[in-house]
Amino acid sequence: MPLTEQEIAFLKEKAWLARRNTIQTLMWAGGGHAGGALSQIDILVALYYHYLKVDPKNPDWEDRDRVVLSKGHGGIGYAPILADLGYFKQELLKEFNHTGSPFGMHLDMLKVPGVDASTGSLGHGLPIAVGMAIGARLKKKSWRVYCILGDGECHEGSIWEAAMSAAHYKVDNLTVFVDRNKHCIDGPTETVMTLEPLKDKWLSFGWHALIIDGHDFAQIGGAIDEALQTTGRPTVIIANTIKGKGVDYMEDDPAWHYGGLDSDGMEKAFQSIDRMYGKA
Numbered sequence: 066m067p068l069t070e071q072e073i074a075f076l077k078e079k080a081w082l083a084r085r086n087t088i089q090t091l092m093w094a095g096g097g098h099a100g101g102a103l104s105q106i107d108i109l110v111a112l113y114y115h116y117l118k119v120d121p122k123n124p125d126w127e128d129r130d131r132v133v134l135s136k137g138h139g140g141i142g143y144a145p146i147l148a149d150l151g152y153f154k155q156e157l158l159k160e161f162n163h164t165g166s167p168f169g170m171h172l173d174m175l176k177v178p179g180v181d182a183s184t185g186s187l188g189h190g191l192p193i194a195v196g197m198a199i200g201a202r203l204k205k206k207s208w209r210v211y212c213i214l215g216d217g218e219c220h221e222g223s224i225w226e227a228a229m230s231a232a233h234y235k236v237d238n239l240t241v242f243v244d245r246n247k248h249c250i251d252g253p254t255e256t257v258m259t260l261e262p263l264k265d266k267w268l269s270f271g272w273h274a275l276i277i278d279g280h281d282f283a284q285i286g287g288a289i290d291e292a293l294q295t296t297g298r299p300t301v302i303i304a305n306t307i308k309g310k311g312v313d314y315m316e317d318d319p320a321w322h323y324g325g326l327d328s329d330g331m332e333k334a335f336q337s338i339d340r341m342y343g344k345a
């Protein structure tokens with residue numbers, strides 16, 4: 066069912082908060098993967114605040130939907146969402162990536178409630194997600210698996226091995242998002258290693274594939290609904306995004322793949338995010 070205007074307004078509010086909290090966490094951490102953390106946020110917000118069957122009070126609930134943030138370096142933009150949902154106390158984020166904290170730069174499923182897979186070494190999340198989805202079928206469970214890939218991560222061969230097996234096993238309880246911000250660590254994805262035509266690649270691997278604006282909640286919702294109704298094959302949603310989305314001086318700037326903030330930088334980032342959401 067399409068999202069209502071009220072639901073979209075709610076998701077926008079949560080995305081505003083998640084972007085602000087990501088910047089705050091970056092400041093506490095002394096640096097992090099700012100660009101990719103901000104590009105993925107609307108996808109995570111739509112999933113966690115509308116679509117997922119999860120229970121923050123019972124993170125290990127067996128029948129929950131699973132999420133694999135395969136681009137594990139985005140953890141600094143994921144943990145603030147889990148905190149807001151109540152998986153753990155927001156206070157803990159003050160120690161993000163500090164020695165002794167439960168949070169490393171890449172989230173550990175054994176230390177952070179709500180995290181279904183420890184990721185960070187790119188190329189491993191989709192193979193894990195395919196296994197989880199097959200596991201649901203073997204256990205005759207109805208939970209679904211959502212996996213978020215970086216587009217640079219799609220340079221990894223293991224992604225395509227997993228894609229091939231998911232189609233072979235007709236894993237239709239798996240939905241993948243590619244955070245298509247068009248940058249990786251070394252520059253534009255198309256300069257480093259051509260990915261396009263990316264949708265055709267997934268189609269040729271036997272997937273249902275669609276391309277959307279990854280910052281538009283109506284489109285994200287429509288794509289998830291389409292995936293829910295697709296049987297006999299997995300779905301990939303190539304979500305066109307902007308690296309650093311929301312912070313004007315970070316947007317589309319490869320220098321902000323990883324960075325730190327001083328208090329002036331943080332203030333300017335907050336102002337930019339507030340302007341984007343019409344709050345300044």
Ligand SMILES: Cc1ncc(C[n+]2csc(CCOP(=O)(O)OP(=O)(O)O)c2C)c(N)n1
Pocket residue numbers: 098100101102104136138185186187188214215216217218219244246248249250251308
């Ligand atoms: C196997 C592996 N090689 C290298 C890295 C280092 N690394 C961290 S982020 C990154 C770039 C990833 O680009 P992309 O998937 O497009 O992420 P985004 O632009 O969304 O941050 C790389 C190479 C890694 N985490 N894992």
